[in-house]
Amino acid sequence: MAESKTNNSDQYKGWLYKWTNYIKGYQKRWFVLQNGFLSYYRNQAEMSNACRGTINLANAFIHTQDSCSFVISNRGTMTFHLKASSEVERQKWVTALELAKTKAITLLESDDDEDIIQSDKREIQNTLQTLSSKIDDLKNCNDSITKHGAALQRALVDLESTDNSSDGTLKIQSVMERANLFRLTSNAMIMACNEFLVLATNQGTRWQKLLQYEHERRVYLEDMVEQLGKQHSNLEKQIRKSLIPGNKNEQTISEIVECDEDEDDFYDAVDHEAKGHQFSDLLSDIHLTSSVRPPSYHSTGDSSNQGMLMSTSQSNAIKEVLVPLKVGRQRRRTIPERPNYSLNLWSIMKNCIGKELSKIPMPVNFSEPLSFLQRLTEDFEYSDCLDKAANSSDDYEQMAYIAAFTISSYANTTLRTGKPFNPLLGETFECDRMDDLGWRSFAEQVSHHPPMVAMYTEGRQWTHWQEFTMSSKFRGKYLQIIPLGIAHLLFPKSGNHYTWRKVTTTVHNIIVGKLWVDNHGEMDIVNHKTGDLCHLKYFAYSYFSREVPRRVSGIITDSNGTAKYLLSGTWDDKIEGARIIGVEEPSKGKVEYKTEQSVVLWTRRFIPPELEKCYNFTQLAVELNEMEDGVAPTDSRYRPDQRLMEEARWDEANTVKVQLEEKQRASRKVRESLAENAAQQGEDFVGYEPKWFRKETDPQTGNIIHTYIGEYWKCKEKQDWERCPDIYL
Template sequence: MKGRGCWETASVRSFCSSGCLNKFKKDDSGDDDDEATSPSDKSELHHTIKNLSLKLDDLSTCNDLIAKHGAALQRSLNELDSLKIPSESSEKVKVVNERATLFRITSNAMINACRDFLELAESHSRKWQRALQYERERRIHLEETIEQLAKQHNSLERAFRSAPGRSNNPTKSFSEGSFLTPKEEDSEEDEDTEYFDAMEDSTSFITVITEPNEDRKAEGETEAVSVDEWTTTDNVLDSASFGSKAPPTVKRRSRIPNKPNYSLNLWSIMKNCIGRELSKIPMPVNFNEPLSMLQRLTEDLEYHHLLDKAVNCTNSVEQMCLVAAFSMSSYSTTVHRIAKPFNPMLGETFELDRLDDMGLRSLCEQVSHHPPSAAHYVSSKNGWSLWQEITISSKFRGKYLSIMPLGAIHLEFQASGNHYVWRKSTSTVHNIIVGKLWIDQTGDIEIVNHKTKDRCQMKFLPYSYFSKETARKVTGVVSDSQGKAHYVLSGSWDEQMECAKVVHSSPSSPNLDGKQKTVYQTLPAKLLWKKYPLPENAENMYYFSELALTLNEHEEGVAPTDSRLRPDQRLMEKGQWDEANVEKQRLEEKQRLSRRRRLEANARGNSLNADEAEKEAEVYSPLWFEKRLDPLTGETACVYKGGYWEAKERQDWHMCPNIF
């Protein structure tokens, strides 16, 4: 009996220590999505389930043996019970009897649990096999559809070129719908074009690129220059991503102190919150980066040269391409920036006076604290101005946090009068509870030129582990007031954006759902924008860009409400986080005290009840901005009313509140 018990124990350990469970978890995790439907993986999955079944049979055998020997053990104990033995020994036998019964019950429960596990594993694996097979069939069908579309376009192009009476002028404008080349290259013209498959309710595309013939590359390149209308002499869209930087008259810093290696002790945070009101709980600077939200808003101007380039565009749809690239470029700094900026104090400002090297002046002011809202105005000496009021709305959804910037962004070019309006996309911070934090940008952006009615529809594709799309992909279409597409945009919001001129569009065959898509035939894409490389040692400097490193640099002559003068932010930048937490708590308490004073003053002066007085206390009159009705959006927003730069010239800041 002892020998059998050892064998039973060895069988159970063999099951527990086998790699079958680990193999199954690997197959079920979806980590190898690309290979999940291959015959080798299917064979491995069946082999794993077979091994699990064999182990279950071993457990069933163990169960039978345990039941058999357990019953024999119990009979022996009952026989001992019937013998006349001393009462002390009888008690011990009774205890042994109870333990044997518990052992049998536990063993049976273990066997039943293992059987349930195997049944669940089998049903789950079947479900995943069906899902993977379905996705594989869809992918095959999509590839066949794309191939069919490419063949149809090839035949259409050949038929068009062979049609009688067509023009042989190779320099005819593409905007007129012609796609003509010298006769000797008719059979190969389509090899240098791209095809974008555009969904009706989405601006995502599938691109089919055919390889050009090796023996005609050089000749094709020369020919493309002669027929491509948008490579005109002004080259407005060419090399748009490389902005020339004028040498600054003021030397800017290129680094800040390294981020200290502070471990985030959640208990040290929680114990300071016991017994306190939720609104009075100070969030430590451990979650922050040493910049305010006003400075982060100013970072949108890093690629201002795109707008400087757009000033020279005489074609409004070409200008729209550059505006779209600028709107997307503002997200490139967020990919590694998982820390939150400091929430500005009410009345806090931030100026960026960079006429010398950037050719612009920017001013931000925190105009509301509940909800947090900031107004921003930029004027450029190159002939454009930008303004916005952004209110941050956030929702915590368990595993992730959605951050939704509310408010319209306005951009106007003085010479042409083109006035563009768009809104920001949603930012999502993932793995809030557990895991490594990462940020994604999702949603649709529509940019409208309210003068010409040109539009750009951009789509930020959400990241999916199972998606075959490039991570952080953005697609878009630029169309005129008649809805005719002129350019297709593609890229990723953290790296670059390209645009391709549309020369022909046609509807495709309906898909399985009965929906019809539009196929855009385009010229080869050109680079509009490319992200600047991060400075050396950026990983130890909060992943700040070259511009971000200069934003909190101390400057003389700024307003006393400027973010550079905020003491807790400055202490954090220097690495003195404990002192920064103390200072941050002091500033927040000072802001609450200021609000209470406004509340009391309103209650005394206006004879209001408590609720009305509280509403009045929340109404704050900005110093440099004023509320106006936006005629284009129909919303009320804060617009710059002037006076700041004149006050700076005089160094007259008597009107500024004492917030620090």
């Protein structure tokens, strides 16, 4: 493989191996990086013709896979899987690509486009002047050739009419002189023509590339403007509709934006091995056919079945901006923007490989100003799914909404790569949103090693509690978090009691590259009253997969294993559900389900633009750390390092964080010393005990869990905080 080489500061070219398909594998191709575009050809000679493919680096993601391989993806529209001849060669390419991407982004976002255009105009003008001078030279040569050719012709005529030998000799000399002048003039003409041809050819090739680049930029900008125009028009229509009193046909922002796009039928193909409840393979290949046309987002179907699943109370992003969430109280709308602090990640992380995440001393630079107790409370941002489930009289429909609720808790992880603060032992957090959102929650850090959170949430028609603990390991390139706790959900009206466990979360590119999060694994939601089961599969992201990223598939079965409901969608956008009304078993061994019309169970609400620089918080996340009167002194809102970080005082926050951790370690040493003394004296020692939860045996699972004792809200009314430990400075 030829070594890649840099011709100038704006161009990089060389041989790479590109993945083509599973039959041919990697094939050798010639790649050219220029003007923010990466193009490839079969060989160098093909550069004069159209290229085989081009990626605009301004919108591309660059991922390194191993010592020689890397991937470039342009928002799902085009992906190059590439391999270099060596690790050094790969690093050269990655560096060149990152630099080109930075320049391309700067070119799109800066206000210097006019200067660049003027510079290009001046260069073109200079080239045109050079070509014009060459044309003038050609004209002068042409005039000289015409002049000397005519003189030579006259001399030859005179020579033919000469009879005297002496005169003939003189005229022959004259003809020779005329012939020499004509030959010199002709040579000059030929040289001028060659120079013009070379210059015109070189500039023509360069202009062709520039024209191709400008054409691609124009198409990209036209597409962007067209999309923005559609969204702007639809938003204006929706705003006008929302201002009409009593308007019931409201749509969410995601529905408005997508209303002009063609909708795919609700298909989900899955291989079936016909082995009871082995749904992990089944979910990857169920082929679904619908007896009716899948719903269109701009249709307002009024069937009772659709109305049951698609509640008109789905959150509207326009409303979220225009009106406060809580009647009678104006909550804060934003927090200070995240400052731009640089930090050498490798100097901190290189000694942490293989250690437990909770034992790694992390500065606030890698965090977001929320405690893990508050981050866990964000699971209820889409609590309306639970309200719809509570109002459903059909158990399978109810479970479908519960499944959508469990999936919705991962929606914000696409943007939130910051680490929440590890709670101190005894730290608590309450969130009372009963007035506006219909629920209130309370959480406590009940154990520090291993870290464990107990949480209890009550809605108007449901009760939710969970114990969250996890296993986590840092492996250099990625961080993997495996939840171990179990979540419970009870509907007192029907007596349906559901349990589930969260799936694995992996944070990629810890050391090099841009952080990104993937959620993957399998989740079983069990109804302990009826025996119904919902099996969800979160498909791990794969560079070589043609499937939609972040895909989730699910199937709901009764206690006999009969399929009743199908779920499909992505955990970062929306989930759809469809009731199964028939089953066919083709000869090829695949199960084909026939369903009713699919409906949207959950749709993500995207954050408003003003919060993008505020750690990409949702509006609920912004409100979680807002100070409130009367909360417990151990509440996360009072945590000083977290509060300093939110106020953008990071240096002070890091100092205070170390002091809090030292205080916590000192308290632990005191307990260990007391335990040791008690053991030496043969006495029983009672270690740390939670203040608002106690250990009991779970009747559903048989495990020991922390159960809420139901006294916090009463103590808050009395402002009786005597049991709260002193954990802050």
